[in-house]
Structure formats: C-alpha cells, structure tokens
Amino acid sequence: MTSTFEVEGMVSQAMLKRIMASFGVGAAKVDLILERRQYRIGETVRGKAVIVGGGVDQAVSSLDVDVMLRFSVRGKEFSRAVQTVKVCRDILVKAKKNIEFPFEHHLPADYPVSKGPVSYHLVTKMDIARAVDAGDADSLVVLPGREMEMVFEALDILGFKEKIGSGRIERYGQEFVYYPGADFDGRLKELSFKFLSRDGEIKLFMELRLGGGLTGPWAAHHAELAMSSEMFKESAAGRIAGRIKEFIETECMLASQNGPRPAPDLAAYHRHPSGRHGFGGFAGGMVAGLLGAMMLHSLFDGGGDEMAAGDPAEGDAGGDDGFDFGFGDLGDDI
Numbered sequence: 001m002t003s004t005f006e007v008e009g010m011v012s013q014a015m016l017k018r019i020m021a022s023f024g025v026g027a028a029k030v031d032l033i034l035e036r037r038q039y040r041i042g043e044t045v046r047g048k049a050v051i052v053g054g055g056v057d058q059a060v061s062s063l064d065v066d067v068m069l070r071f072s073v074r075g076k077e078f079s080r081a082v083q084t085v086k087v088c089r090d091i092l093v094k095a096k097k098n099i100e101f102p103f104e105h106h107l108p109a110d111y112p113v114s115k116g117p118v119s120y121h122l123v124t125k126m127d128i129a130r131a132v133d134a135g136d137a138d139s140l141v142v143l144p145g146r147e148m149e150m151v152f153e154a155l156d157i158l159g160f161k162e163k164i165g166s167g168r169i170e171r172y173g174q175e176f177v178y179y180p181g182a183d184f185d186g187r188l189k190e191l192s193f194k195f196l197s198r199d200g201e202i203k204l205f206m207e208l209r210l211g212g213g214l215t216g217p218w219a220a221h222h223a224e225l226a227m228s229s230e231m232f233k234e235s236a237a238g239r240i241a242g243r244i245k246e247f248i249e250t251e252c253m254l255a256s257q258n259g260p261r262p263a264p265d266l267a268a269y270h271r272h273p274s275g276r277h278g279f280g281g282f283a284g285g286m287v288a289g290l291l292g293a294m295m296l297h298s299l300f301d302g303g304g305d306e307m308a309a310g311d312p313a314e315g316d317a318g319g320d321d322g323f324d325f326g327f328g329d330l331g332d333d334i
Contacts, residue, residue, distance in 0.1 A: 027054040027055075027058060027128065027134060028051055028052060028053050028054045028058050028060070028093045028126070028128060028134060029051070029052045029054070029134050029136075030049060030050065030051050030052070030063065030124050030126045030134050030135065030136050031049070031050045031052065031124075031136055032047060032048075032049050032050075032065060032103065032122060032124040032136050032138050033047050033048050033049075033050060034046070034047035034103075034122075034138065034140075035047055037138075037139060037140065037141055038140075038141040038143055039107055039140070039141070039142060039143065040107070040142075040143045040144065040145050040146065040149075041107050041108070041109060041111060041113065041142065041143070041144060041145035041148065041283075042107060042108075042109065042145045042146070043106075043107055044104050044105065044106045044107070045103075045104065045105045045106075045107065045140065046102075046103065046104050047102075047103045048100050048101060048102055048103055049063060049065070049087050049088075049100070049101045049103050049124060050098060050099070050100050051063070051091075051093050051098065051099045051100075051101075051126065052098050053093045053094050053095050053096050053097040053098060053099075054093075054095065054096075055095055055096075056095050057092060057093065057094050057095050058092075058093050058128050058129070059090075059091075059092055059093075059128070059129040060088075060090075060091050060092075060093055060126055060127065060128055060129070061089070061090060061127040061128070061129055062086070062088070062089050062090075062125075062126075062127045063086075063087040063088045063089075063091075063101065063124070063125070063126050063127075064084050064085065064086055064087060064124075064125050065084070065085045065087060065103060065105070065122055065123065065124050065125075066081040066083075066084050066085075066122070066123040066125065067081065067082050067083040067084075067085070067105060067120065067122060067140075068080070068081055068082070068120065068121050068122065068123055069081075069082045069111075069112070069118070069119075069120055069287075069290075070118070070119045070120070070121070071112065071117055071118045071119075071169050071287065072117040072168070072169070073168075073169050073287075073291070073299050074299050074300070076299070077117075078290075078291075080290050081123075082111070082286060082290065083105065085103065085104075085105050087101050087103060088101050107142060108286075109145065109197040109198075109281055109283065110173070110278060110279065110280055110281060110282055110283065110284065110285040110286040111142055111283070111284070111286060112142070112167070112169060112173070112174040112283055112284030112287065113142050113143060113144050113148070113167065113174065113283065113284075114140075114141045114142045114143070115166065115167030115174075116165055116166060116167035116168060117165075117167065117168055117169070118167055118169065118174070118284070119139075120139070120140040120141070120142055121137055121138060121139050121140060122137070122138045122139075122140050123135065123136075123137050124136040124137070124138075145197070146232065147195075147197065147202050147229065147232045148195055148283065150232055150235075150237050150240050151195075151202075151204065151240060151244070152176075153237035153240075153241075154237045154238075154240040154241035154243075154244050155178055155191075155241070155244070157237060157238060157241040158181050158183065158241050158244065158245055159180070159181020159182055159183060160178040160179065160180055160181055160191065161178060161179045161181075162176070162177070162178050162179075163177040163178060163179055163190070165177070166178070169284055169287050170194070170300075171266075171288070171296060171299075171300045172194060172266045172267075172269070172279050172282055172285060172288065173194050173195070173279055173282030173283050173284035173285040173287070173288075174194065174195075174282075174283045174284030174287075175192055175193070175194055176192065176193055176194075176195075177190060177191070177192040178190070178191045178192070179191075183245065184248065184252075186211065187210065187211065187252050188208060188209065188210060188211075188248065188252065189209040189210070189211055190208075190209040191206060191207075191208060191209070191248070192206070192207045192209075193205060193206045193207070194266075194282060194283065195282065195283040196269065196281045196282050196283075197229075197281050197283075198269075198280070198281035200228060200229045200230075201226055201227070201228055201229065202226070202227050202228070202229060202232065203224060203225065203226045203227075204224070204225040204227075204244075205222070205224055205264065205266065206222065206223045206224070206225060206248075206251075207220055207221070207222055207263070208220070208221045208222075208223065208248065208251060208252065208255070210252060210255055210256075210260065219255070219260045220260055220263075221251060221252075221255040221260040221261055222260075222261050222262060222263045222264060223247070223251040223261065224264065225243075225244065225247045227240070227243065231243075266279070266282075269281065269282065269285075270288075278290075
C-alpha cells in the first residue's frame with residue numbers, strides 16, 4: 001500500500017517535470033527527416049516531422065516548417081521565409097511517445113537554384129503551450145530543373161565556362177554568366193541570361209557582350225531565344241547545344257549589321273500566374289515579391305550604394321538616414 005509520503009513524492013516529481021519541461025528541460029523535441037537533401041526545381045520535397053515526447057504530456061498548438069531562402073542583392077544579404085508549410089495543429093504529445101507527420105513542399109519554377117550567393121534551409125517550429133518552443137534546422141539544396149540543366153550541359157558542350165559569381169539575383173530573377181568557348185573567340189566576350197518557363201515554352205533572355213566590327217568595343221546586344229518544352233523532352237543536350245550555337249551566331253551577325261539591340265521590357269512578365277507578386281516563371285523571380293517594389297527600386301535604380309552602406313549585421317533596410325521602406329521586418333536580415 002502506497003503511503004501518503006510516497007504519493008506526495010510522486011506528485012512533487014510530476015510537478016517538477018512539468019515545471020522543467022516548461023523551461024525546455026525534458027520537453028518534447030521535433031526532428032525533420034527528409035528523404036534526401038537535394039531536389040530539382042519541379043520536384044516535391046518529401047519527408048516527415050517526428051515529434052519525440054518528453055518527460056510529461058504536452059499540448060502542441062502548431063507545427064510549421066519555414067522554407068528559408070538566403071541570398072544577396074548588390075552586396076546586401078537577406079534571409080527570408082519564402083513559404084511556410086503547416087504540418088499539424090492542436091495535438092497532444094504523450095510523454096515518452098513519438099508521433100510522425102508527413103511533410104511535402106513543391107519547388108516551383110520561380111525559385112532560384114542553390115548557386116553562388118543563393119542557399120536554402122528548412123526551419124521546423126513547434127509551438128508548445130505554456131513552454132519553451134522547440135525547433136530544428138536542416139539544409140536543403142535546390143538543383144536546376146531538367147530544362148535548365150540541359151541548357152547548362154549544352155553550354156558545357158560548346159566550351160562555355162561559368163563565371164565566378166554566376167547565379168546572382170538581379171531585378172527580374174536569377175542571372176547566369178558564362179565566358180565563351182573558342183568557337184566565339186573574338187566575337188563574344190561574355191554571355192549572361194535569365195530563364196523563363198511559361199505556357200509550355202522555355203525562354204532564355206540573353207545579353208551578349210560583343211566586340212569588334214560595327215558594334216564598338218564589347219557592346220551589349222540583347223536577344224530572346226524561345227524553345228518548346230517538347231524540344232527538351234525529345235532532344236539530347238547536343239541538339240540543344242546546336243540550337244544555342246546557331247542562335248548566338250545569328251545574333252552576332254545581326255548585331256554587326258544593325259547595331260546592338262536594347263534590353264527588352266521584362267516588367268511585362270511581372271504578374272505571377274498564381275496571382276502572387278513577383279516575376280512568375282523567371283528562375284528566382286519570386287525574390288521580387290519578397291523584397292517589394294520600393295526595395296527593388298532602391299537596389300537597382302541608384303540607391304544600391306546607400307543600401308549596402310548599412311551594417312548588414314543590424315539588418316538595416318534603409319540608408320544612413322534611417323529611411324523606412326514600409327515593409328516592417330524583412331525577416332532575419334543578416
């Protein structure tokens with residue numbers, strides 16, 4: 001028969017466990033387990049969130065996973081949640097018991113790929129009632145989609161070499177920069193381009209840095225190469241390489257005859273098919289929606305130096321005068 005003293009002792013231990021758990025000691029934990037760490041654009045990230053029960057029963061109000069994107073624009077770095085995946089709500093985690101919930105997140109075409117200054121991580125947040133919240137962080141590598149990868153392979157076949165710093169975020173999305181191979185020696189100094197995937201078509205918005213002839217020294221010539229998605233399904237990288245080579249040679253000839261073509265107005269592609277802000281279909285185009293029009297204007301239309309002048313560690317989104325752009329907290333600005 002249990003004595004009164006023993007009962008009081010057990011009650012005191014239970015109370016102590018609850019108190020300790022409220023401070024995070026012996027509390028429930030969460031671990032996000034992914035099927036793999038690398039996924040391509042167009043694929044779905046899959047895994048499971050495992051809640052490990054602590055020493056006492058605890059009520060979990062919410063379990064979310066933030067898809068965090070880290071990138072830099074004109075020398076200023078940002079870390080921002082591009083999507084929050086709601087995993088579960090209002091559950092009771094029993095002591096010493098584990099619960100698993102599936103996790104999925106589709107990678108759309110307007111995500112930038114992990115390259116150069118662009119990287120991702122997943123932050124799992126568990127809101128525990130009347131206790132210290134638990135969390136977990138996991139890295140994620142976003143690889144190019146199949147069409148994008150085939151273009152990179154085609155450029156490799158043509159002898160192009162990717163430039164250090166390629167993959168940076170520009171006004172309308174992610175830009176890739178290459179040095180030409182021997183086939184274009186003397187005619188082409190540099191090739192930069194952006195991807196747009198929309199309506200069954202892949203477009204490369206190119207800027208060709210040309211030299212010699214009527215164009216003047218290293219003039220910028222802009223061109224738009226469109227290829228159907230079917231072409232990528234039915235062709236190997238070698239055929240894509242042939243198409244790109246033919247296109248660049250034609251554009252070099254046209255530029256020498258007619259002069260460089262100016263840059264197109266990419267603002268026409270501003271609206272995203274889903275209705276959210278950003279440049280839908282452009283690789284990295286969703287970054288425009290994250291920063292907002294006023295921030296983009298400051299970064300790309302002459303205010304970039306003031307933006308970079310702030311202390312990045314302070315997360316300062318304005319210049320030295322402390323101007324408020326009206327976005328509130330941009331997330332965990334670095």
